[in-house]
Amino acid sequence: MARRLRGAGKARSIGVEEDGLRSAVMDEKKAAILQEIPRLRRYARALLRDRDSADDLVQDSLERALLRMDNWRTGESPRRWLFTIMHHLFIDQMRKVSRRGEAAILPLEASEALATPAIQAESVASREIVDALQQISPDRRAALVMVAIEGFSYAEAATMLGVPAGTLMSRIARGREELRGLLDDQARRRAIRIVEK
Amino acid sequence: MSARSFTDRDIHLALDGELPEDERAAYQMWLEANPDMKARSLRFAADNAALRNLFAGVLEEPVPVRLEAVVNGEGPRRKQATPWWRMAAAAALLIAGGLGGYLAGMNGIGMGGDSDDRMAQLAIAAHQTFAADKNRPVEVDGSDQAYLTGWLSKRTGLRLVAPDLSNDGFTLLGGRLVPADGSTAALMLYADADGNRISVYVVAEGSERTKGTFTLASGGPEAVYWQDEGYGCAIVGTLPPEQMGTVARNAYKQLIAGAGQART
Numbered sequence: 001m002a003r004r005l006r007g008a009g010k011a012r013s014i015g016v017e018e019d020g021l022r023s024a025v026m027d028e029k030k031a032a033i034l035q036e037i038p039r040l041r042r043y044a045r046a047l048l049r050d051r052d053s054a055d056d057l058v059q060d061s062l063e064r065a066l067l068r069m070d071n072w073r074t075g076e077s078p079r080r081w082l083f084t085i086m087h088h089l090f091i092d093q094m095r096k097v098s099r100r101g102e103a104a105i106l107p108l109e110a111s112e113a114l115a116t117p118a119i120q121a122e123s124v125a126s127r128e129i130v131d132a133l134q135q136i137s138p139d140r141r142a143a144l145v146m147v148a149i150e151g152f153s154y155a156e157a158a159t160m161l162g163v164p165a166g167t168l169m170s171r172i173a174r175g176r177e178e179l180r181g182l183l184d185d186q187a188r189r190r191a192i193r194i195v196e197k
Numbered sequence: 198m199s200a201r202s203f204t205d206r207d208i209h210l211a212l213d214g215e216l217p218e219d220e221r222a223a224y225q226m227w228l229e230a231n232p233d234m235k236a237r238s239l240r241f242a243a244d245n246a247a248l249r250n251l252f253a254g255v256l257e258e259p260v261p262v263r264l265e266a267v268v269n270g271e272g273p274r275r276k277q278a279t280p281w282w283r284m285a286a287a288a289a290l291l292i293a294g295g296l297g298g299y300l301a302g303m304n305g306i307g308m309g310g311d312s313d314d315r316m317a318q319l320a321i322a323a324h325q326t327f328a329a330d331k332n333r334p335v336e337v338d339g340s341d342q343a344y345l346t347g348w349l350s351k352r353t354g355l356r357l358v359a360p361d362l363s364n365d366g367f368t369l370l371g372g373r374l375v376p377a378d379g380s381t382a383a384l385m386l387y388a389d390a391d392g393n394r395i396s397v398y399v400v401a402e403g404s405e406r407t408k409g410t411f412t413l414a415s416g417g418p419e420a421v422y423w424q425d426e427g428y429g430c431a432i433v434g435t436l437p438p439e440q441m442g443t444v445a446r447n448a449y450k451q452l453i454a455g456a457g458q459a460r461t
Contacts, residue, residue, distance in 0.1 A: 033268050034260075041264075042255040046248075050414045055261055062267040126251050131416055133248070147213050148245045149252055154215050173209045176241055183244070193391055 029069060032078040033062065039150065040082055046145040047090055049134050057093075061086035083150075084160045087142060094138040132182035140175030143168055148176070203227040208238045212245060312402065313429070315378060317411035317420040320398035320431035323375040323384050324418055328394040328433075334386050335371030345372050349383035354401050355428060358455030359385050360448040367395060367444065377402075395434030397448055402429025410441075421445035428456060 040061060044054035065072070065085050072081045133141060139161075146157040158168040203224055210216045211224055228235045327334050337345050342359050349372055350357040359369050367387035375384045375398070382400035398420075408423035411431075421441055422431035430452060432445040 030268050034265060037260045037264055037268075038256045038258070041258070041260070042252050045255050046252050049416075053414075055264065058264055059267055062264060066268065066270070126247065127416075129244070129247050129251060134415065145248075149248050154213065169206070169209070172213065173206060176209060176244065180240055180244060189391075 026069070029072065029078070033065060033082065036079050036082050037062075039079060040086060043083065043086065043145060043150055044090075046133065046149055047138070047141060049130060057086065057090060060089050064089065080156060080160055083146070083152075084162075087160055088162075090142065091138065128183060128186050129179075132179050132186070135182055136175050136178045140171045140178065143171035144175035144179070147172055203234075205234060205237065208234065208241060212238065212241055312378075313407045313409065313422060313424055314411060316398075316400065316402055316424070316429045317409075317422045317431050318413070319375075319377055319382070319400075320384075320396070320420050320422065320433050321411070321413060321418055323382070323398055324394075324396040324420075324433035327373065327375070327384060328386060328396055328418075334373075334394070336373035338371035339369035339385075340371075342369070345385075349374070349385075349399075352381050353383045353399065355383070355399060356456045357383055357399060358451060360397060360451035360455075362387055362395075362444060362447060365440070365444045365447060366390065370394075393434065393436065395432060395436065395444060397452075398431045398433060399452065400429045401427055423449065425453070426456075428452070 037058065040058045041054065044057045044061075045051065048054045048057060061082060065082055068085070072078065133145075136144070143157060143161060143163075146152045146160065147154065152160070154165055154168055154172075158165045161168060163171075201220070201223075207216060207224055207227075211221070216224055228238060337348060339345060339359065346357050346359050352374055359372070362369075366389040368389075370386040370388050372383055372385040375382050377400045380401060382398055385397040385399075386394055387397070388394045402424050406423075406425050408425075409421075411420045411422060412418070418433050418435045419438070419441055420431040420433045422429070424430075430449065432441070432448050434441060434444070436444065
């Protein structure tokens with residue numbers, strides 16, 4: 001395993017050891033993975049907002065995927081396999097962040113959530129949604145994004161997130177309600193400001 | 198066809214295409230009979246559409262070369278601790294407020310880099326921690342300004358005044374001490390009639406002269422800051438940029454004047 005790890009950066013070092021058939025399968029798998037990158041980037045962007053951070057997460061996921069090619073059975077959807085890997089990395093990192101002493105994080109006031117553009121040509125409304133999305137908990141955000149943006153079914157999302165269907169449903173419901181609540185708060189604040197001007 | 202009763206949970210199921218085919222007609226009737234639920238469903242549907250639209254463009258973006266290189270086995274391997282995660286950790290430490298803080302990147306500016314960035318980050322962290330605290334944002338309230346500024350001056354080693362920002366609609370709530378890099382900073386909080394809060398963060402800091410604005414890549418409040426003659430100061434808030442600028446200039450003039458260092 002240690003040897004595989006060291007050599008993993010170069011496809012050729014694996015190719016040398018494999019026969020031609022396996023390396024053809026490998027190429028096919030790589031092509032399938034390449035096709036999924038745009039989707040992975042979108043999921044990461046919705047989770048992390050910041051473009052570079054999101055692409056770093058995608059890169060970490062791809063690196064891990066390449067180390068674990070054997071875990072991906074031919075015929076299985078590369079999409080679900082890759083999303084699962086990425087989700088685990090995302091949640092692991094979120095936990096590490098929170099273990100660094102910030103577990104007792106207070107919910108931010110919605111008014112605190114002004115933003116720098118994550119998406120080009122962001123309007124105020126879209127910025128508010130991106131901000132609100134970032135304020136809901138990582139678990140709920142992941143569930144909501146998988147279903148609402150990525151279009152996975154509940155069953156698929158539950159499998160990828162590794163939670164029972166009931167848990168997934170409640171994360172989606174709570175996440176969506178939380179998101180709407182944050183947006184309502186922002187709208188109220190705006191209305192108050194306009195009235196008082 | 199079931200005669201089951203629906204709940205708001207079914208709104209989510211319907212929206213996500215998880216409602217069984219044979220229940221959809223009954224669900225629609227239920228919606229029509231419950232205007233509240235229908236309104237709720239429409240709001241959620243609109244949010245869903247907005248989310249999808251917002252991120253749809255990502256699919257059209259060219260894939261960064263470094264990502265393709267990873268798959269093709271060409272890319273240089275990155276360091277073990279990946280930047281995004283270190284940035285997110287650092288940002289969470291700094292922000293200490295808001296789950297959004299989990300996710301922050303740092304505006305493309307290196308962590309722990311220039312002292313002015315660092316100061317702005319600390320000022321934002323202090324603002325996010327204390328300005329968000331509805332009941333106890335300050336240690337000493339602003340009713341006795343002489344006492345407040347005397348105390349803050351003594352502890353920071355600076356000659357401090359509490360700027361009068363009433364022309365900008367802000368009144369002084371009070372102040373507190375906050376930790377800075379190896380020293381102590383003063384944080385003075387102000388609020389306007391809308392409940393917007395801004396903070397003025399002052400710390401004894403280096404000898405460079407710099408100024409600028411700083412926002413975490415994750416969003417959140419903006420810091421307008423400067424360093425001058427051993428004073429480091431940041432005004433932090435979420436006001437529109439022009440208003441931030443006005444308030445910051447106003448505060449700057451008064452702080453510098455108060456320090457007996459009027460300069461332009």
